[in-house]
Amino acid sequence: MQKKQNKKQGRQGEKLTALLPCLIALASGILMGLTVAPVGAWFLAWIALVPLWVLVVTSAKRKNQSPPAPSSPPAPPALFWGIGYHGVALSWITGIHPMTWLGVPWLPSLAITLFCWGFISLLGGVFVAIWAAVMVRLNGQKPWLRVLIGTALWCGLESLWSAGPLWWSSLAYTQSPHNLVIVHLGQLSGPNTVTAGIVAVNGLIAEGWTNRRDAEGAERTSVSSAPLRFVNKYWVSATGLLITLHLIGFILYSRPIAQLPEAALKVGIVQGNIPNRLLRSSEGFRRAQENYTSGYITLANQGVDAVLTPEGALPIFQRNLMETALVAAVKEKGVVAWIGAFGERRDSYTISLFTFNSKSEIVSRYDKSKLVPLGEYIPFEGILGGIIQRLSPLEAHQVPGSTNQIFDTPFGRAIASICYESAFPEQFRRQAAAGGQFILSSSNDAHYTASMPFQHHAQDIMRAIETDRWSARATNTGYSGFIDPHGRTLWISGYNTYETHAETIYRRQTQTLYVRWGDWLTPLLLISSGGAWLLIQLSHTRKISD
Known part of the structure; x- marks a missing residue:
């Protein structure tokens, strides 16, 4: 009897362990959704992607251990993150109900409203799941390359989505109207400039977190009695990037406006x-x-x-x-x-x-x-x-x-x-x-x-x-x-x-860089990240052949 109870508790524990990454991702996606109206907690955008990034990276590492450690695939947590973000940010869609003034009965009106809200939230989740599926295949790559590719891929997916009929909740708009300084980066290459900054900062924080955990694990298993010194260069880089982006935005924001x-x-x-x-x-x-x-x-x-x-x-x-x-x-x-x-x-x-x-x-x-x-x-x-x-x-x-x-x-x-x-x-x-x-x-x-x-x-x-x-x-x-x-x-x-x-x-007849050249940053990120990945792959191939 005791053995059956232990097995049952073990199975429940395994289910909870498998469900936990999805719950963490959902919660962090909801935090990202709180950055826009009616809450407007714009500052959360700079950390709300970190939990999902950590989940994706650690999932890939566990999968490639020998023997492989149990881990959930990256797509479900990413799907939950996207549903959390877009579901909260676009919850105003429910305001179309009831549509009785259009002759739609109350229950069909509710069904249509829930369908619209659910579909757009799920679509957002699918795009995030695609991003995670690519990211998990970058295990073994250098963290800086993961950040570069992750940023480029996110911007590319947002560009792809915005080319269709259903588009609203870019990561960039999480900063408007409260953080006008950073929104000024849009003058350089459009909203994807702001999106790239948000994703890159989140990625660096996440890589710093995973590298810190790896360093602590190495310290515990080290035969040396002296503690290992660990300087979290990724957190330093994230801080430096965040400050630099805001300085550039402040310079653009501070330019006087001619009023002839x-x-x-x-x-x-x-x-x-x-x-x-x-x-x-x-x-x-x-x-x-x-x-x-x-x-x-x-x-x-x-x-x-x-x-x-x-x-x-x-x-x-x-x-x-x-x-x-x-x-x-x-x-x-x-x-x-x-x-x-x-x-x-x-x-x-x-x-x-x-x-x-x-x-x-x-x-x-x-x-x-x-x-x-x-x-x-x-x-x-x-x-x-x-x-x-x-x-x-x-x-x-x-x-x-x-x-x-x-x-x-x-x-x-x-x-x-x-x-x-x-x-x-x-x-x-x-x-x-x-x-x-x-x-x-x-x-x-x-x-x-x-x-x-x-x-x-x-x-x-x-x-x-x-x-x-x-x-x-x-x-x-x-x-x-x-x-x-x-x-x-x-x-x-x-x-x-x-x-x-x-x-x-x-x-006014001025022309910003974005007006002149459009979104040049996203193709540049995609080309540079793809080129860097290709060079590293060729380098590995040469080492193996030698």
Whole structure:
């Protein structure tokens, strides 16, 4: 009887031992998720990857022992880390529930919400698992090479993920808006510059931890009575790298911003505060016309040069805009307006931002090119189209705008962004390289909880810094704001409030290294790490042959 109990306890202990790495990884992933809104503990990003890195390295070492020591494969803990990070960071997705105002019953709405949240969290976990699977094969390599390859691989995977339709939670955005100094590294090679710094520092700390444990083990087994001296060069390197990165960022942050009077542009923002559940109703359209028209008139009377409205401020087609009170007010006041509405393209429609000049004529149009999956289009629509409704007030089929648009205004060329596009830095870089002098960001985040629009604001801060541009951001329910080229928020609105506000921004024609050359760092890291690994492999081969 006692033997059976001992065996049972032994099996339970083995299960717990096997599960422990996954729990540690999940906990550290959750810590990384706490770096963004609503918590904003940005400093955790510099250590939250360490436990997973240690687990991956030690797993590889145990596997290659003779005889092999029991260890869990690296993929499950890495999968749990990714789920923890992306699940917490993107928990605002649950704010789309309930979708009863769209005609979706309560239980199907909950199922759709959990599916969306679970799928994006799992997808993030898969990318981290791929990273870990490659890292575990680097056992036997020098720690500095593991750090170099691990950093390059992480940046490469983030670049790959950001090229698709589902992208938001880069490691870089864990530092925005609180650590503006380090976010300035984005001026060098985009957000992956910040990501590379975070991964490299975590990697050096982790390698220092594993090497310290190895040194302590060697000291215990040493026949010498004198203690071994161990200087943790990896921790010293991590500290030095962290300080150096912040010094570089501080130099960029400290550069003065030229504010020439002839480049000044006084922009007004109207935050209409129209709940999305009213978008399909005549009452919602009436309130939209009333709020945006009165807001426009208020700002025009304050002497602004132009007024910016949110995404879909008037949820109607372009052909009907001329009949609205807002456009009539533009004709009367003669102040330029950027109005969010719907464009037409054959039998489909686009989410668009229209420029109305002082004569109330449409002189330019920008169509949203990055659509939100499920929210604005349905992936695999032939299969899911009958189940899932789009979060749109229109029944027609929505299509994206082209990727090479330019947005000319009466004040010069602008960098235009509509909602979800704020997460895609290449959109902003391309427009800045094409001559965009200031940023106009038009959004509607009313589907979600308050942490989402704050994260959205953090994304816009990164884009302003990377392109060295002033930014005006108008949203339906918050947070609207104005941002200077150093990422400092000049003004931010309340949440779920009706507001108007005006600030002076400045047109700029500077070009950062990122605007000129794009993300040159990631290819450089991949090439250099691959080259270093190849040289070491060739060196080992020559030694064996000799």
